[in-house]
Amino acid sequence: MxxxxxxxxxxxxxxxxxxxxxxxxxxxxxxxxxxxxxxxxxxxxxxxxxxxxxxxxxxxxxxxxxxxxxxxxxxxxxxxxxxxxxxxxxxxxxxxxxxxxxxxxxxxxxxxxxxxxxxxxxxxxxxxxxxxxxxxxxxxxxxxxxxxxxxxxxxxxxxxxxxxxxxxxxxxxxxxxxxxxxxxxxxRLFDNVHGTGESSLANIAMTTNLSWAGKNVVVAGYGDCGRGVAKKASGQNANVIVTEVEPRRALEAHMEGYDVMPMTEAAEVGDVFLTTTGNRDVITTEHFEKMQDGVLLANAGHFDVEVNLDQLSDLAVAERDARDGVHEYEMADGRRLNVLAEGRLVNLASPIALxxxxxxxxxxxxxxxxxxxxxxxxxxxxxxxxxxxxxxxxxxxxxxxxxxxGIEYDDLTPEQADYMGSWEHGT
Structure with a gap:
């Protein structure tokens, strides 16, 4: 016991x-x-x-x-x-x-x-x-x-x-x-797409008091969660960039109208980075070294391993809490990289997360x-x-x-059900 x-x-x-x-x-x-x-x-x-x-x-x-x-x-x-x-x-x-x-x-x-x-x-x-x-x-x-x-x-x-x-x-x-x-x-079609998409963006906005409009938002991973984040960010007038390791998902993101590129390239232009992969080391030293001053780093994957915080801390010459839920890492050249919710689920782990x-x-x-x-x-x-x-x-x-x-919907007629269940109907 x-x-x-x-x-x-x-x-x-x-x-x-x-x-x-x-x-x-x-x-x-x-x-x-x-x-x-x-x-x-x-x-x-x-x-x-x-x-x-x-x-x-x-x-x-x-x-x-x-x-x-x-x-x-x-x-x-x-x-x-x-x-x-x-x-x-x-x-x-x-x-x-x-x-x-x-x-x-x-x-x-x-x-x-x-x-x-x-x-x-x-x-x-x-x-x-x-x-x-x-x-x-x-x-x-x-x-x-x-x-x-x-x-x-x-x-x-x-x-x-x-x-x-x-x-x-x-x-x-x-x-x-x-x-x-x-x-x-x-x-999957509702929780991952609409739930993660809406709640992640809402909590980032409330935590930082910053707008999405005009920002370059890098979404790492284009599964159901990444698709939702990209859709919702685009709807708030952000410029969405997708990074992927799976060729079909990368192509899907491209056909949806998003820019698709490796993280090493996205690191140079992103304003906000949101990981949704469920994997580790999605953002690491090689990316931190290229990022612009003031970027926001957030994770919507389950565990706090997508943004490598140990490597980021090793690079930093100073750290401080810039806001509740925002930890700032200052680089040797003066750039400041901001991590939200300690790299944990931003929609659930930030101080005001719902x-x-x-x-x-x-x-x-x-x-x-x-x-x-x-x-x-x-x-x-x-x-x-x-x-x-x-x-x-x-x-x-x-x-x-x-x-x-209060939503009504159609049922198949018996003839339609028979047609759909048969292999014998031809032209």
Whole structure:
């Protein structure tokens, strides 16, 4: 048993913190019709009764509504953060008040505390895991393999986590089934494109109080997240430059009208650099040496390895906090390079970060819920490994959203369905 305190034992004036956390959750809940409809559907039936759900997520108001929904469905839930700077302590304290929820998430923890909190979640001996980045899954496999037999399955929220899981699966090391929530359309096409695009740019603008108009914005990576950032930056009258390592994505960015070039060239002209690759060392010494005075460096990938801060610190002759959430590195020639949110997820780790828009996360967390439901109901049918979210679950969440928005859409006629399902119809 790990002797690690819940958030309620760590915050000052816990009652005030809980009140503010509930206020934030109430606002989010008002704009989350999918999770609200799900709660209305299961009512008092408690479909997750007897389940123990361990979670490592960004603990803020929208996530809290998902955690609460799982608990209201009857599960015992223990949650911690998946990033040292993304937790809202007041929301974490509000969650910890629920009789079915223990929250160990706290903002600003060091590495040791971060992993101690994950171990505290594992002490629940979860039957289901819900992860954002795969740190919980990795810790279970590496340090607590004896628990794997009692785990029905899991769900993974984000691109980086799915990449890690697939690598683990390829090595034959993943020993229970996990749904790749990130890769399903109702998550990927909205959360990654609109969520990351809007929230990253909004938090950079609020943190710096600077405009996007006329700036050269370098977007590293043109996957779903990079596509969203580029689209939103262009919409705010920025000049977008894309860097890529995958030829088809580079060509796609070019055909969308963006300039495409290697980072070594982009480094010379960029005003703002935003990494979205999920990989390490995207911006390094060779790039820092070419950058203009006053550039902004931000990361929208999961881990803080895309901008090499150790190399940047080695180059600097002086460092200071230029603003809350902005750390300035002064070069020997007087140039100043500014890193936002300590190189961590800028839309969640900056001092005023709120994460993705509420409506977007309602969709993503709706998928998380139905994936947990699928594991509870049919987990024994899934072998160990990474699994796509069943298409009918993805459509179920889309249908709930459309109904909530009052949007009607067409159905195939029987003749159309027959035509689409037949190979015999010719010219």
């Amino acid at each position: 790990v002797d690690y305190p819940t958030i309620s034992e760590q915050v000052d004036d816990v009652e005030s913190a809980r009140a503010e956390g509930h206020r934030k959750m109430d606002w989010a809940r008002e704009h989350m019709p999918i999770l609200t409809a799900i709660q209305d559907e299961f009512g008092d039936s408690k479909p997750f009764d007897g389940q123990r759900i361990g979670m490592a997520m960004h603990v803020e108001a929208k996530t809290a509504v998902l955690v609460e929904t799982l608990a209201e469905a009857g599960a015992d839930v223990v949650v911690t953060g998946c990033n040292p700077l993304s937790t809202h302590d007041d929301v974490s304290a509000a969650l910890d008040e629920h009789p079915n929820i223990d929250s160990y998430a706290k903002r600003g923890v060091d590495d040791e505390e971060y992993y101690e909190a994950i171990e505290a979640v594992i002490d629940l001996e979860p039957t289901i895991t819900v992860d954002d980045g795969m740190d919980l899954v990795a810790a279970i496999h590496e340090d607590y393999p004896e628990l794997i037999d009692s785990i029905v399955g899991g769900a993974e929220e984000t691109t980086t986590g799915v990449h890690r899981l697939r690598a683990m699966d390829d090595d034959g090391a993943l020993e229970y089934p996990v749904f790749a929530v990130n890769d399903t359309p109702m998550k 994460g993705h828009p509420v409506e977007v996360m309602d969709q993503s967390f709706g998928i998380q819920f139905v994936c947990v439901r699928e594991m509870v109901e049919n987990g024994e049918t899934y072998d160990a490994g990474v699994h796509d979210v069943p298409d009918e679950l993805d459509k179920e969440i889309a249908e709930i959203k459309l109904e909530a928005e």
